Every structure is written in structure tokens, then in C-alpha cells.
Amino acid sequence: xxxxxxxxxxxxxxxxxxxxxxxxxxxxxxxxxxxxxxxxxxxxxxxxxxxxxxxxxxxxxxxxxxxxxxxxxxxxxxxxxxxxxxxxxxxxxxxxxxxxxxxxxxxxxxxxxxxxxxxxxxxxxxxxxxxxxxxxxxxxxxxxxxxxxxxxxxxxxxxxxxxxxxxxxxxxxxxxxxxxxxxxxxxxxxxxxxxxxxxxxxxxxxxxxxxxxxxxxxxxxxxxxxxxxxxxxxxxxxxxxxxxxxxxxxxxxxxxxxxxxxxxxxxxxxxxxxxxxxxxxxxxxxxxxxxxxxxxxxxxxxxxxxxxxxxxxxxxxxxxxxxxxxxxxx
Numbered sequence: 016x017x018x019x020x021x022x023x024x025x026x027x028x029x030x031x032x033x034x035x036x037x038x039x040x041x042x043x044x045x046x047x048x049x050x051x052x053x054x055x056x057x058x059x060x061x062x063x064x065x066x067x068x069x070x071x072x073x074x075x076x077x078x079x080x081x082x083x084x085x086x087x088x089x090x091x092x093x094x095x096x097x098x099x100x101x102x103x104x105x106x107x108x109x110x111x112x113x114x115x116x117x118x119x120x121x122x123x124x125x126x127x128x129x130x131x132x133x134x135x136x137x138x139x140x141x142x143x144x145x146x147x148x149x150x151x152x153x154x155x156x157x158x159x160x161x162x163x164x165x166x167x168x169x170x171x172x173x174x175x176x177x178x179x180x181x182x183x184x185x186x187x188x189x190x191x192x193x194x195x196x197x198x199x200x201x202x203x204x205x206x207x208x209x210x211x212x213x214x215x216x217x218x219x220x221x222x223x224x225x226x227x228x229x230x231x232x233x234x235x236x237x238x239x240x241x242x243x244x245x246x247x248x249x250x251x252x253x254x255x256x257x258x259x260x261x262x263x264x265x266x267x268x269x270x271x272x273x274x275x276x277x278x279x280x281x282x283x284x285x286x287x288x289x290x291x292x293x294x295x296x297x298x299x300x301x302x303x304x305x306x307x308x309x310x311x312x313x314x315x316x317x318x319x320x321x322x323x324x325x326x327x328x329x330x331x332x333x334x335x336x337x338x339x340x341x342x343x344x345x
Contacts, residue, residue, distance in 0.1 A: 073206030107144030
């Protein structure tokens with residue numbers, strides 16, 4: 016569990032990364048290099064190290080990962096991370112320590128685990144395990160659940176196996192089995208379906224704000240997110256303009272986002288770049304036009320921001336989702 020942002024894993028196809036790509040003596044170091052913001056160590060020194068991940072990212076920022084990991088201990092950095100994860104353990108088990116000395120062992124069954132990647136946590140396994148992860152933008156989780164879904168200082172919450180949760184687990188297994196054979200168009204459709212199931216599942220655990228002030232804050236946050244999505248193509252969209260539109264001060268807007276582990280500017284950038292990913296599927300649109308539609312007056316700035324977030328240029332990403340002859344129309 017943890018941050019899964021790596022250039023190999025951000026095409027619209029299901030991409031696989033495995034330690035078999037490295038020499039036996041270098042496999043742990045290779046795996047660790049894929050997670051630069053996580054401290055790792057092996058928990059057993061026996062035999063070679065083996066791990067693999069199959070992953071795909073949707074245009075809305077929601078991603079799927081099928082992770083197989085050798086015995087490992089990990090510590091997640093407590094810092095500004097703009098996502099959360101739903102996790103379902105398929106095989107084996109691992110322990111999680113978080114909050115004020117809270118410890119739990121996770122294995123198959125028993126619901127889905129919601130992890131706040133913004134908060135400090137440690138995992139530990141003595142044997143290999145396999146787990147499915149759905150990475151979700153933090154703002155999407157807060158909007159679906161109407162507030163902070165994990166009370167107190169903890170980083171993990173167990174959500175029950177509702178009928179929709181069981182369907183969601185079936186979907187995760189199906190993606191792991193059939194995802195590698197999907198075309199980019201099929202993969203995009205599968206990720207859209209996964210996104211809808213995951214967010215609808217989370218909506219079933221909406222948090223009732225206990226007082227008028229908190230209810231107003233949640234309403235303003237949701238309104239701000241909707242406004243940013245609707246006006247992400249406006250190059251002049253500023254925090255001050257968003258605050259004015261939702262009826263609060265700029266300082267209050269910053270506080271609303273900060274309370275959820277988010278930055279206003281980073282969220283605007285993420286929405287714009289996710290929108291750009293979706294527009295790149297249309298071969299009729301030039302990359303310069305797409306940059307403008309995403310609020311970037313400077314094509315170079317759009318390209319640099321896109322590459323920082325997705326690990327490839329807009330041109331290269333388009334080449335992964337469109338036939339070569341279509342990509343040539345850009």
C-alpha cells in the first residue's frame with residue numbers, strides 16, 4: 016500500500032512492472048526505486064526478492080494496481096499526498112501500524128481497507144502477499160463521503176462487505192485477469208466503470224457533519240471542486256476567484272483544502288492535467304489547442320506539467336492511446 020506514481024504505470028493500457036527485469040542481486044533496489052517516497056527494507060534475507068505490479072490509470076485520476084510483494088517492511092512518509100487508496104487483500108496477509116499505536120493484520124475477506132496516504136503508516140509482511148488497490152484523488156473521496164472519512168489520527172479504516180463491495184472486489188479480480196489483453200479504449204472504459212463503482216461504494220458511508228459550521232465547510236469545499244472542474248480551461252482561474260464564487264475568503268478556501276491535505280493550486284493543476292489526458296484521445300485536437308482548453312497559455316508549460324504528473328509528454332501519451340496514423344493528425 017502507498018504511493019504508486021511511476022512513469023511506467025501511467026499509460027492508459029494495463030502496464031506490468033516486475034523485478035524480473037533486474038538482476039537477481041539488484042531486484043530489491045529496483046523495486047524500491049519505483050517507490051521513491053516510501054522507506055523499505057526486506058524482512059527476510061532468504062532467496063531472491065520478487066515483486067510485480069499491474070497498473071492502469073483512468074482519465075479522472077483514479078488508478079488500479081494489482082500488487083504482488085515479497086516479504087517487506089515499508090514506512091510511508093507523512094506529507095502532502097493528493098490521494099487515498101481502497102485495498103482488498105487477495106492472498107496472504109500483512110500488518111499495518113498507524114495512528115496512536117493502532118495495529119491490524121489484513122488478509123482476504125473482511126471488507127475493503129481505506130488508507131489515507133497523507134498520514135504516517137507502516138506495513139510489515141513475513142511472507143509474500145497479493146493485494147488490489149484503487150487509488151483515488153483525495154478531493155473525490157472527501158466529496159463522496161462528505162468529510163474526513165478516517166477519524167482521529169489513524170490512517171486506515173475498514174469498510175464493510177456490502178453487496179456493492181463484493182461486486183467491486185469481483186471487478187478488481189476481473190481487471191487483474193483481463194486487463195492486459197484490453198485495448199486502450201477498452202481499458203479506459205473499464206477504468207470509468209471502476210471509478211463509478213468505487214465512488215458509489217464510498218458514498219454509502221457519508222459522514223453527517225455535526226454542526227452548521229462543518230456542514231457549510233463541506234458544502235463550500237464541494238462547490239469549489241465543482242467550480243474548478245467546470246472552469247479548468249480558464250487560464251485566469253485563481254484561488255481568489257474560486258473563493259469569491261463559493262462565498263468565502265481566500266484564506267478560508269486555503270484552510271478548507273489544507274484541512275483535507277490538499278493545496279488549491281495543486282488540485283487545480285491535477286484537474287487540468289486529467290482533463291488534458293481525456294482530450295488527447297481526440298485526434299482532431301492539436302496539442303496546442305488542448306493546452307489552451309486546460310488553462311495553459313504556454314504549450315511548453317503544459318508539456319512540462321503533464322510530464323511531471325504522468326511520466327511522459329502529451330505527444331508520447333497520445334501515441335499510447337491512438338493508432339499511429341491518428342496520432343499523426345495532432
